[in-house]
Amino acid sequence: MIVDKNIILKRIGEKPILIDVFKSQNTHKQPIILFCHGYKGFKDWGAWNIMAEEFAKAGFCFIKFNFSHNGGTVENPIDFPDLDAFGNNNYSKELQDLNDVIEWTVEKFKDNPNVDINNLNLIGHSRGGGVVTIKAEEDSRVSKVVSLAGVADFGNRFPKGQALDQWKKEGFFYVVNGRTKQKMPHFYQYYEDFKENEERLTIRRAASQLKKPHLIIHGDNDTSVSINEAYALHQWNPKSQLNIVEGADHVFNTRHPWNNKALSTELKSVINLTTTFIKQKPAKAN
Template sequence: METQKHFVIHGKHQKPIVIDVSYPENKTKLPIIIFCHGYKGFKDWGAWNLMAKAFAKAGFYFIKFNFSHNGGTVEQPIDFPDLEAFGNNNYTKELDDLETVIDWVFNTKEVTKLTDVNTLSLIGHSRGGGIVLIKAEEDKRVKTVITLAGVCDFANRTAAIGDLKQWKEEGVTYVLNGRTKQQMPHFYQFYEDFKANKERLTIKRAVSNLNIPHLIIHGDTDTSVLIDEAEQLHQWNPQSKLIIIEGANHVFETQHPWQKEKVSSQLNEVVKHSFAFLLP
């Protein structure tokens, strides 16, 4: 049997961080995984809950959380009721949130009594892939990192959000969420924060300096983050392992809401390859 618990912890930026943990009952010294969702994502998106359950069943202490400024709230962690927070999000806030969650893991007795904190792995999807790669390079507590459809460059994506001159003049630009039909705001601080922290936020620099096991998983029909980005990550870190999932799109043939009782066959491949990479 698997247990799931929920926590709310304080972030560094005046917003709470909502956390789920999933783990097998009556076991200790569990290896730890922290999963980071992507852009316009959240911890309960699609089949992520089923993925968490699969990792717990396999003997992991699996943590997933909402970034503090992803647009969700404690009361409504699914979707985007707080667009003001979404507009004030940026990459460094997400790195700070991830650090806060890692600190929580190491400093919470309820977690440490069940786990082996020396086994910490990070998994990131899409933009979250870039976040976990940067954090893995700068935080020696991280022992393994896995990216799922992960991005390789924040600079191009930041510049592509909107016309920079108009963005600066108006202070905000909007991106349509095709599923919810919301106009998602990005305040100009997003660009300013990237420019102020450009070296730290260069994924190539982080990946080139990684000296821990690194698994790259990508679908060959991904139109949101092209497979070229996975190949670029692998080139920057030749010691990494690259696995291509045939027929998989950006979310490995899942969607939100996901109402099936099992994950898609493509996401099941992701889970199995992750097990093989992480388990001795």
Template sequence: MRKEKNIILKRQDKKPILIDAFYSEYKSNQPTVIFCHGYKGFKDWGAWNLLAESIAKVGCCFIKFNFSHNGGTMEDPIDFPDLEAFGNNNYSKELEDLNDVIDWSQNYYQNNSSINTSQIWLIGHSRGGGITILKASEDSRISKLITLASVSDFEKRTSTTGNLEDWKKNGVKFVLNGRTKQQMPHYYQFYEDFKANKKRLDIESAEKRLTIPHLIIHGDEDTSVSISEAMDLKKWNPKSQLKIIEGADHVFNTKHPWKDSKMPKELKETSQSILDFILG
């Protein structure tokens, strides 16, 4: 398996994006699978590399990347050395990042016979799931969608957490990262961007517009994103498939760092469900 790690996508007047790609050099016409990490996440979090390998092995080009404002840097892509960037992130930037990664994949691999750049599938975890739903609803290049422990509503996570007046007055609010113990800033621009783009950022409307196959995967012991949000997605899009992973938490029983060479059974079941869906 070929692994291309930490490719730098440079962009004019925008922060660069760091990208990984996993694929076979001996198979042809491999579909492009692009993975979006979640809130306080990054491409190398936990067991995501093992998930990438498991999907690439069956004949896919698995691409994962760090959102440009996730708090990592080109030199230090793990954890959050750049809290200023983290504080200036928003949903619109993440949608733009994903679009640029899709464009990059089609340009970077256009002459590579191993990879089919016209067959693009998205996978998103948690907040990244919401981003992929929005993107899939508005971009005809996407032909399949898989969401893992996805959120179903950006508004309640934007406008109902904390005091809006205090947020506006102070210009920033902080959220503790329980693992790194950092106080993670969220500048008020996050709320302003959401309000300005509320219609585009409506996950319910996007889910109802989907015409492509959508696999919804959720753990029944997820305490970060309620399983009811998966049920909502299924209700809004009855043609979607819903897979409940028994005993799985929000990160499918992984953690960071993940030092085991194997996935836990909950993530392995998740990987198999993804494979059954994309190869079916």
């Protein structure tokens, strides 16, 4: 296995993106998986590195990255020293980040016979599930998409009523990070960007119009994102594949830090379901 950690994708006028690549040394034409972390997440969270290794062993070129405004930095990609960046994050920036990582991936591996740039697949966890669903619908380079404990609606996650008015008046509100105990800001631009781009950022629209294979995986013990959001995604795209993992919480019974060498049974199920889904050839039309 070849592992390249913390590759820096520099961009003109934009914050850099940190990227990890896990791939087999000799497997020919490995399908690509791009993994997007969720809210208050990062590429090195918990068991994601072991998950990446398992996908590489299964014959994939697995790529994960930190969104540029997730609050981490090139020097410290695990904690959140750049709270100003976190406050200035929004869904449009995350879609642009993902686009730039796709372009970087295609350019990097276009002449590599061991990587198949024409078989490029997206997995998004939690909030990242919404991001990849939108991107898959609008980008012809994406072959298949997996929503992993994914959200179905960005709009209903914003404050409403008096709380929204207060946010607009003050320009920010804080959320507490349970792990680091930091007060993490959301600046009002976050909501403004959503309203300005609401049609594009409506996951229901993207899921309903999606014309490529779509896998939805959700745990029935998820207290962070309701299982009803998985059912909604499946209802909007009846051709999608829905798998419920019994007893799985939002992070499939892992945590940060994850000091075990083995994965949880529930995350193993995720890897097996995803591997089968991506490697399955599309059914031939009658």
